[in-house]
Amino acid sequence: MSLKRVGNQTVVFAKPPVILSSYSIVGPKEGQGPLGKTFDKVWKDALNGEKSWEVAESKMLQEAMNGAINQASVPKEQIDFMLAGDLLNQIISSNFAARQMALPFIGLYGACSTMALGIAVGSMLIDGGFAQKVLVGVSSHHDTAERQYRLPTEQGAQRAMSAQWTVTGAGSVLLGSDGAGPRVTSATIGRVIDFAVKDVNNMGAAMAPAVADTILNHFHDRQLRPVDYNLIASGDLGAVGLALACELLKQSGMNMGTNFTDCGVMIYDESQDTHSGASGCGCSSVVLAGDILQRIKAGKLKRVMLVGSGALHSPTSALQGESIPGIGHAVVIEG
Amino acid sequence: MADQTQKKPLLSVTAEKYQTLIKQYTPKPTIIKNVVRAFIVGGIICSIGQIFINLFSSFGLARVEASTAATATMIFLGALLTGLGVYDEIGKFGGAGSIVPVTGFANSIVAPAMEFKREGYVMGVGAKLFTVAGPVLVYGITTSIVVGFVYFLLH
Numbered sequence: 001m002s003l004k005r006v007g008n009q010t011v012v013f014a015k016p017p018v019i020l021s022s023y024s025i026v027g028p029k030e031g032q033g034p035l036g037k038t039f040d041k042v043w044k045d046a047l048n049g050e051k052s053w054e055v056a057e058s059k060m061l062q063e064a065m066n067g068a069i070n071q072a073s074v075p076k077e078q079i080d081f082m083l084a085g086d087l088l089n090q091i092i093s094s095n096f097a098a099r100q101m102a103l104p105f106i107g108l109y110g111a112c113s114t115m116a117l118g119i120a121v122g123s124m125l126i127d128g129g130f131a132q133k134v135l136v137g138v139s140s141h142h143d144t145a146e147r148q149y150r151l152p153t154e155q156g157a158q159r160a161m162s163a164q165w166t167v168t169g170a171g172s173v174l175l176g177s178d179g180a181g182p183r184v185t186s187a188t189i190g191r192v193i194d195f196a197v198k199d200v201n202n203m204g205a206a207m208a209p210a211v212a213d214t215i216l217n218h219f220h221d222r223q224l225r226p227v228d229y230n231l232i233a234s235g236d237l238g239a240v241g242l243a244l245a246c247e248l249l250k251q252s253g254m255n256m257g258t259n260f261t262d263c264g265v266m267i268y269d270e271s272q273d274t275h276s277g278a279s280g281c282g283c284s285s286v287v288l289a290g291d292i293l294q295r296i297k298a299g300k301l302k303r304v305m306l307v308g309s310g311a312l313h314s315p316t317s318a319l320q321g322e323s324i325p326g327i328g329h330a331v332v333i334e335g
Numbered sequence: 336m337a338d339q340t341q342k343k344p345l346l347s348v349t350a351e352k353y354q355t356l357i358k359q360y361t362p363k364p365t366i367i368k369n370v371v372r373a374f375i376v377g378g379i380i381c382s383i384g385q386i387f388i389n390l391f392s393s394f395g396l397a398r399v400e401a402s403t404a405a406t407a408t409m410i411f412l413g414a415l416l417t418g419l420g421v422y423d424e425i426g427k428f429g430g431a432g433s434i435v436p437v438t439g440f441a442n443s444i445v446a447p448a449m450e451f452k453r454e455g456y457v458m459g460v461g462a463k464l465f466t467v468a469g470p471v472l473v474y475g476i477t478t479s480i481v482v483g484f485v486y487f488l489l490h
Contacts, residue, residue: 008343052453152450154417155467156426156433156442158369161362195350197357205357212346220344243360244353252347276362 004127007221009188009214016183017126019333020074020133020176022289023067025060027142027168030278030286033268038290039169040067046143046168054088057141057170058096061086064170064289065101065137072174079103079174080131083122085114086139086281087166088148093139103135112207112236113190114138115171115285116308116329120187122175123331137172140280149200149315160201164238164264165274171285173293182296185303188218188330192312196323200313203324204241204264204276207309210326211237212248214307218330219254226256230301233292234328235284235308236264238277263287263306284308296335303334369430376429380436384409406437413438417445443467 006012024039031042043060050056061084069076082101084094085108098105110117115138122134143153145166151157175184193213197206211234219225226232237245242262249256263284264277288306295301308331313324348356387405396404413436416422422442426433433439444464451463465472 147450151467152446154420154423154442154446154449156417156423156429156439156446158427158430161364195353197353202357202361205361209346209348209350209353216344216346240361244356247356247360248346248348248353252344 006186007217009191009217010186010221011120011124011189012186012222013123013127013184015127015177016185016334017123017134017175017177018179018181018183019293020174020179020181021068021072022171022173022293023064023071024171024286024289025064025067025169026282026286029142029165029272030167030169030267033272035267035287035291038294039286040290043168046141053141053143053147054092055096057086057088057139057144057168058093060141060168060170061093061137061139061172062097062100064139064172065097065135068135068137068172068174072176074133074174074176076103079133079135081106081122081125082135082137083108083118084137085109085118087111087145093141093144094137097137097139101135110308110327110329111310111312112140112279112281112283113308113310113327113329114281115288116187116235116306116331119173119175119184119306119331120189120329123184123187126175126177132177134175135172136175137170138281138285139170140166140168140282142166142168142280145280159275162199162202162204162238162240162276164203164236164276164279165268166280167236167267167278167282167286169280169282169286171282171289173289182293182333182335184331185334186222186332188214188221190214190328190330192325192327194323194325198318198321198323200318200324202240203279203311204236204238205244206311206313206324207326207328208237208241208244209248211241211307211309211328212245212252214328214330215245215249215256216252216254218305226254226259229259229303229305229332231292231304232256232260233266233284233287233304233306234260234262234264235306235310236277236279237262237309238264238279240276241309266291293333296333299335301335303332305330305332372428373430373432375432376425377432377436380409380433380438383412384436409437410441413441414445417442418449422446440468440471443471
């Protein structure tokens with residue numbers, strides 16, 4: 001058997017797993033954004049009648065995962081593993097959703113990169129022969145993130161121009177070993193890169209080097225160039241982080257061309273006043289489960305790379321003066 | 336087959352050089368706009384406070400009592416607007432103009448109280464009430480004690 005590991009950090013799947021279905025739910029602000037019509041469901045308010053933001057987020061994740069199962073019309077018993085993650089301490093949104101889903105559960109934490117990480121790990125489980133169907137889901141919620149990482153939600157404070165807005169959203173995909181749909185052909189697992197950024201209001205800048213490093217390694221490992229992809233989307237670098245990642249890659253001899261964008265830039269428009277764009281696990285997951293997969297299925301995109309970007313700090317580490325370690329995980333999806 | 340001898344591509348920018356890139360690409364804070372807005376919003380809040388002082392004075396309260404009553408009224412209004420979900424919008428627009436007056440202080444107490452009520456009245460509201468205002472209280476009170484002591488010694 002030939003090794004599926006290629007180059008330094010990449011895996012290429014022998015029998016690429018299929019994305020059987022996908023489902024996305026977002027909050028009202030995301031629903032009003034430019035991608036509003038691409039989501040399966042838009043909540044009218046971010047609490048959705050629950051007693052806390054945390055319960056609302058967990059229910060949202062659960063609903064997204066059930067949505068993906070229903071769309072594929074696959075009996076729940078056939079799902080071998082559930083992979084999920086979120087931003088809250090001890091990934092409670094995922095744990096509590098898993099309590100209801102009653103599936104063998106692997107909790108993941110890759111901060112905002114968790115969707116790409118989940119798809120990469122899920123695909124490895126399938127192509128490795130350990131599973132036939134794997135359900136992947138992640139969530140984030142603006143208000144749960146605000147109160148954990150920043151200030152109480154009703155506090156009257158101004159946000160920095162480089163700050164990003166955490167997406168209220170949950171996205172899920174169901175991966176299968178056989179069937180019709182877009183396929184996950186390869187994945188590049190990122191290294192933790194820390195370029196000594198300490199500003200928690202400039203997370204894009206903290207994550208950009210990790211994303212750039214993963215992109216550089218992916219193309220090196222696969223012997224490909226950016227033009228070989230119709231779309232390369234980073235997870236949630238925002239406008240500032242995207243510009244920095246472009247510059248870092250350019251100075252490292254890689255011109256990304258015009259197909260390089262960022263889910264955090266796509267999901268809101270200028271008038272929504274989010275400053276640098278969006279962030280959160282939900283961001284890349286709903287853009288992938290909505291817009292990107294729809295465009296792949298419509299034949300408008302042939303080969304897409306999603307580079308989930310994560311800032312691996314905590315409020316405690318930031319207060320203690322530690323810099324923000326970043327990570328980027330890439331998955332390649334082909335129509 | 337994974338080739339361990341393959342050279343690893345590295346970013347050609349060092350962490351040190353990256354700091355200058357960050358400065359170059361990060362948008363500058365809109366200081367002039369913020370200052371003008373803070374001046375207007377802060378001015379309006381203080382004018383409203385003055386209106387209450389004059390009003391209470393016209394009811395026959397002495398100057399000091401009238402300003403105490405006006406302060407209490409402004410604290411109530413700040414708390415009310417926080418509860419109605421309006422004060423964070425004012426704060427977003429007005430910045431320091433709505434943080435510095437006493438209404439901003441009310442906001443920084445009521446916002447955590449609302450936020451952490453879900454964790455209960457003891458470990459939620461009780462423990463987290465001063466998460467925002469705490470530092471202001473600690474250092475504000477300490478400073479006033481020191482200044483008061485110096486004042487006492489000088490006189």
